[in-house]
Amino acid sequence: MTTSPHAATAAKMPPQIPYIIGNEGCERFSFYGMRNILTVFLMTSLLLAIPEDLRKAEAKEVFHTFVIGVYFFPLLGGWLADRFFGKYPTIFWLSLVYCAGHACLAIFEDSIKGFYFGLFLISLGSGGIKPLVTSFVGDQFDKGNRSLAQKVYDAFYWIINFGSFFASLLMPVVLKHFGASVAFGLPGVLMALATLILWSGRKKYVHQPPRGANPHSFMWVVWTALKSGGLGMTVAALGVLLAAYSLGQMGSLGFVAAVCLALVLVMGFGGIGASLQLDRARGVHPDEAVDGVRAVLRVLVLFALVTPFWSLFDQKASTWVLQADQMSKPAWFQSSMMQALNPLLVMLLIPFNNLVLYPALERMGLKVTALRRMGAGIALAGFAWIAAGVLQLWLDEGATVSIVWQVLPMRC
Structure with a gap:
């Protein structure tokens, strides 16, 4: 059903949207503010005890291990929101974890263990809210104003890059002239402000309740198809074995490359194996659930490429920074x-x-x-x-x- 021109004209922007966009702008400044100076700080301060010829590799390893956490914890955040708490409570409480992580970076600038614990908290908080904020925006629209959603998502993406732009320009200067405590503390202040803005709009949001356990979810349908045996299970098992071999080569490949390769292998071979015998899940699961899984599997190859894509993209904050030093x-x-x-x-x-x-x-x-x-x-x-x-x-x-x-x- 299409929206008539009159309805599109009469549609009103949900009043709670500015709270979400303001929250996102501050949160992105805080994340990119700490992330974009992380490699430089590791090289020039925290890892000085490591010989210079080994320090670059160690700094990149720490940075990309942190990034892997940021891209892994969305699974946890989405699961908690869908199964137990709903989107807003999960975003709010993980935002507080996020703030605690920033505080650790500012306080433990001379302590490797304390600093790494702060990175863990930030990866948990940032990664955990990553899949929720965008869908939370969608929850605020109904049939009467859905035509405005695309404009909001464009503004949403624009504000993300607005925060990243100024963080990338300002934070290296702050680190150089004011030191690590201020440089990592300022993004923490912005994250606290982001959390406050989010909390301020709590009575205006549309809250979708958690859906609870879903016996016909994507993973259950795939598992039903695979456990019936046959060629599909063999293909999926091969992917698991190759992934295990990749992780076993961590010493030569490095932690980041080994983990990313393992993820691609599991997704690729598991998806091919499930697609070969997906119809065996019919009867156990509704046809619409099986058809939905088939639609996802058709684009799984593209999504498998997302892992190496982001692994390469995020090297602009590590490898490219070290290259720029030369x-x-x-x-x-x-x-x-x-x-x-x-x-x-x-x-x-x-x-x-x-x-x-x-x-x-x-x-x-x-x-x-x-x-x-x-x-x-x-x-x-x-x-x-x-x-x-x-x-x-x-x-x-x-x-x-x-x-x-x-x-x-x-x-x-």
Whole structure:
């Protein structure tokens, strides 16, 4: 059913939306504010006891282990919200955990154990709320104003990059001139403000109750299909064995690469195995549940690529920062400030894509779907890493390379 022009005109923006967007802007500043100076702090302060030739590898290992936590804990946050507490209570309480993590970073700047515990709390808090805030926004709309949801999501994504942009510019300067306690404490203040803004709108939100246990969830349908035996179970078991082998090679591959490869193997082989005999789940589960799982499995290969995509993307806050340290740049410019370019481009490209590029492509007969956008993004990410690799080869050969060259992979 389409929305009539009159209904679209009469639709009103939910009054609680500004609270959620304000919360997200402050939270993203706090996250990117600490994340974008983390590698520099590890290299120049916390890990000084480690020999210099080993320090870069250790700093990258710590950073990406933290990032893995950020992308793992959404599973926990989503499960807690859906099964027990609902979205708002889960977001609020995990936000308090998030604040405690920032406090640990500011207090334990000279203690490896205390600092790492703070990183754990931030990965738990940030990761736990990650899948909930976006869907919580969707809960605030009904049939009468659903036409406004896309505008809100565009504003939502824009404010994320707004917070990231200023955090990337300001926090390296704060770290240099005021020290780690202030540099990690300021994002903590912003996270506390984000939590306060969220709490202030608590009486205005639409609250969806938790759904409780679902015997026909995605995982139960997949397990029913696989446990019936046959070729599908063999394929899925092969994926588990290969994943176990990958984890066993952690010493040579490194923790981050081994874990990411293991996740891709389990998702890829498990998805193929389940799709081979998914119809065996019919009768045990409703047809609509089985058909829903089949629809997800059709795009599972693309989602399996999301893991390496984000693993590569987040190296812009570790490997690319260390690369930028080797490049020529103005004396006032800090290497981590280069990360501000990415959110700046996103803020510019969101209105350009929606107002110019996508309408032009659709006039040419090319429908711009979400999956096509994701596929194009993954392809461009590949080109970005080729460009970054070429820059590193130049540096390894002893060439003087301007930091301006990092604009090329950033633009991809």
